[in-house]
Amino acid sequence: xxxxxxxWNLLGxxxxxxxxxxxxxxxxxxxxxxxxxxxxxxxxxxxxxxLKWAATYGKNNLHETAWLYLLIFFLxxxxxxxxxxxxxxxxxxxxKQSFLSHKFRxxxxxxxxxxxxxxxxxxxxxxxxxxxxxxxxxNILLPEKSIQIPxxxxxxxxxxxxIDYYQGERLQYMQDRAIDVQADxxxxxxxxxxxxxxxxxxxxxxxxxxxxxxxxxxxSKSGMNRRTxxxxxxxxxxxxxxxxxxxxxxxxxLLLYSFHWLMERNKITKDxxxxxxxxxxxxxxx
Amino acid sequence: MxxxxxxxxxxxxxxxxxxxxxxxxxxxxxxxxxxxxxxxxIGSFSVERIADNWTEVRDGAGRxxxxxxxxxxxxxxxxxxxxxxxxxxxxxAYGYFDIAILKVxxxxxxxxxxxxxxxxxxxxxxxxxxIKQGKIxxxxxxxxxxxxxxxxQEPELVLTWDPSIIPMLxxxxxxxxxxxxxVAMCLSARMRxxxxxxxxxxxxxxxxxxxxxxxxSLDQIRKKASNADHEPKVMWGDIYEKxxxxxxxxxxxxxxxxxxxxxxxxxxxxxxSCIEISLERFLYSGEDADILFTYRTPKTGATxxxxxxxxxxxxxxxxxxxxxxVYSPLPNYAQSGDKLDEILMDIAAILHPECYPGHQLRYFIxxxxxxxxxxx
Numbered sequence: 319x320x321x322x323x324x325x326w327n328l329l330g331x332x333x334x335x336x337x338x339x340x341x342x343x344x345x346x347x348x349x350x351x352x353x354x355x356x357x358x359x360x361x362x363x364x365x366x367x368x369l370k371w372a373a374t375y376g377k378n379n380l381h382e383t384a385w386l387y388l389l390i391f392f393l394x395x396x397x398x399x400x401x402x403x404x405x406x407x408x409x410x411x412x413x414k415q416s417f418l419s420h421k422f423r424x425x426x427x428x429x430x431x432x433x434x435x436x437x438x439x440x441x442x443x444x445x446x447x448x449x450x451x452x453x454x455x456x457n458i459l460l461p462e463k464s465i466q467i468p469x470x471x472x473x474x475x476x477x478x479x480x481i482d483y484y485q486g487e488r489l490q491y492m493q494d495r496a497i498d499v500q501a502d503x504x505x506x507x508x509x510x511x512x513x514x515x516x517x518x519x520x521x522x523x524x525x526x527x528x529x530x531x532x533x534x535x536x537x538s539k540s541g542m543n544r545r546t547x548x549x550x551x552x553x554x555x556x557x558x559x560x561x562x563x564x565x566x567x568x569x570x571x572l573l574l575y576s577f578h579w580l581m582e583r584n585k586i587t588k589d590x591x592x593x594x595x596x597x598x599x600x601x602x603x604x
Numbered sequence: 605m606x607x608x609x610x611x612x613x614x615x616x617x618x619x620x621x622x623x624x625x626x627x628x629x630x631x632x633x634x635x636x637x638x639x640x641x642x643x644x645x646i647g648s649f650s651v652e653r654i655a656d657n658w659t660e661v662r663d664g665a666g667r668x669x670x671x672x673x674x675x676x677x678x679x680x681x682x683x684x685x686x687x688x689x690x691x692x693x694x695x696x697a698y699g700y701f702d703i704a705i706l707k708v709x710x711x712x713x714x715x716x717x718x719x720x721x722x723x724x725x726x727x728x729x730x731x732x733x734x735i736k737q738g739k740i741x742x743x744x745x746x747x748x749x750x751x752x753x754x755x756x757q758e759p760e761l762v763l764t765w766d767p768s769i770i771p772m773l774x775x776x777x778x779x780x781x782x783x784x785x786x787v788a789m790c791l792s793a794r795m796r797x798x799x800x801x802x803x804x805x806x807x808x809x810x811x812x813x814x815x816x817x818x819x820x821s822l823d824q825i826r827k828k829a830s831n832a833d834h835e836p837k838v839m840w841g842d843i844y845e846k847x848x849x850x851x852x853x854x855x856x857x858x859x860x861x862x863x864x865x866x867x868x869x870x871x872x873x874x875x876x877s878c879i880e881i882s883l884e885r886f887l888y889s890g891e892d893a894d895i896l897f898t899y900r901t902p903k904t905g906a907t908x909x910x911x912x913x914x915x916x917x918x919x920x921x922x923x924x925x926x927x928x929x930v931y932s933p934l935p936n937y938a939q940s941g942d943k944l945d946e947i948l949m950d951i952a953a954i955l956h957p958e959c960y961p962g963h964q965l966r967y968f969i970x971x972x973x974x975x976x977x978x979x980x
Contacts, residue, residue, distance in 0.1 A: 455666045458770045543747045545768040
């Protein structure tokens with residue numbers, strides 16, 4: 319029992335967290351150079367999933383990928399450390415039982431811990447995402463044509479493609495170059511049909527799938543005459559709901575924390591004003 | 605003392621990690637190529653033996669295909685357009701380099717059935733002969749492929765850089781491999797690309813022999829260049845009407861220039877081959893450069909420095925045009941990927957002529973100051 323307690327306390331030690339942060343900085347510095355010099359080794363991790371990547375690119379290029387395995391190990395320890403550390407403090411808060419009389423104050427005191435738990439949910443989400451998401455690259459959609467989402471009965475139809483070309487005179491080199499693209503999609507299966515406008519950083523959702531724009535053509539009115547198409551990535555990511563909930567929880571915690579900080583600041587300002595008034599009164603009396 | 609020990613251990617681990625922090629080069633490629641492999645990454649491409657007779661490949665766009673011997677059952681979990689029966693017997697190819705690799709593998713005459721360049725544009729005798737005999741069909745320009753004609757040719761595989769034809773090929777049930785990549789191929793990937801195409805034709809032996817030939821040539825270049833007495837500054841690109849295109853530092857030409865004891869002026873530029881940069885960046889490098897490799901061939905206007913300067917007044921200001929050297933690729937350059945060793949040697953001889961006395965250029969031509977006909 320004592321050993322368990324010792325391990326629990328050791329893993330929850332705040333100094334361990336500082337050590338981990340330093341090690342992660344060093345590891346990520348190495349990672350920066352590795353990513354820069356061997357981008358092709360790490361790019362496939364986004365679509366083939368971590369396990370398959372580790373068995374192929376990772377295993378066969380250990381010199382270049384070791385930093386990533388180390389990073390995952392550090393993140394795992396940081397996860398445990400944050401969980402224990404936060405749980406210890408939350409337990410103390412509950413033990414004080416002050417939450418029964420000062421519920422609002424208790425919730426506000428809980429805000430940093432809410433943010434920590436949110437971070438853990440986000441990390442868990444990314445883990446689920448890298449382990450179990452399905453990504454289908456290079457789905458080419460031609461105007462007014464449809465494609466099937468792989469291994470499903472869903473169909474995506476490109477209803478309309480609008481490419482905005484620069485027509486201004488200020489930037490001569492941008493003349494006739496694409497500056498924005500919007501694709502109107504119709505996605506349907508046996509049960510439902512939805513329409514959505516796809517753009518860069520504007521995915522279209524059709525639960526459990528998300529459709530992302532990867533590329534399009536033609537990018538210029540002049541130059542190479544290319545066929546009109548869009549290239550989309552279709553993702554089925556079970557981790558998304560975890561990290562989105564984590565983000566929401568983090569925002570909630572952050573709002574509570576900001577509220578607490580503002581209250582504390584107002585209190586300090588009021589206290590100092592009172593002190594100032596008293597000092598002034600005293601000096602007037604004198 | 606304990607703290608110092610910890611610090612030392614940490615430093616050793618970091619140094620060990622940094623050991624792999626150099627770009628993939630021909631030397632590392634050599635090591636990886638030796639012996640049997642279960643997985644091989646070649647730039648953005650990869651080849652993985654997933655079973656005794658099944659090979660999974662990943663093309664330049666990240667699409668997965670599985671190669672299975674003819675007459676055997678396809679593994680589960682793959683769509684019909686992902687399955688390629690090997691050895692492939694009928695191929696349509698877009699890119700000159702892909703076709704050159706078919707030549708390396710010794711299958712060009714047997715398997716090539718369709719191209720996207722007219723007969724007059726070809727310098728490869730096998731392709732010219734095939735077109736003349738009607739075995740190889742011209743399928744139309746890349747943006748206006750005659751799919752009816754393509755269907756008649758009954759290809760079992762299409763090698764292309766244009767992803768927009770994928771939906772049509774899927775409909776026709778023809779698997780397709782994207783052979784271009786989002787970032788330029790480095791020297792190692794260029795040399796080992798043959799290993800990616802070899803399993804499609806069961807020609808791994810030919811791939812190995814090509815790789816060792818190019819590798820030897822590279823070793824020679826490295827050795828000879830180490831005796832060079834100067835480091836010429838090199839730029840590879842051109843100014844067009846509305847855009848400036850160059851070869852980035854990560855491209856094979858950029859790496860080769862560095863390897864041959866020369867200074868590549870766009871070493872800091874990263875991205876796809878023929879990447880666009882600002883005019884100012886080009887002109888800035890042009891102030892110091894000694895040698896310019898232009899994309900234009902004599903056929904597209906690069907007949908002399910004066911002719912090149914006439915295409916764009918800004919280009920006239922770069923040093924290679926004023927008092928340096930300008931080289932233009934000959935028509936056979938783009939179609940001679942099977943002679944990559946000779947091309948590398950040509951480039952090395954241009955950079956260090958003192959190391960290659962009497963070398964006759966076969967793939968490039970040095971541009972004279974003025975067009976010969978205007979001299980008189």
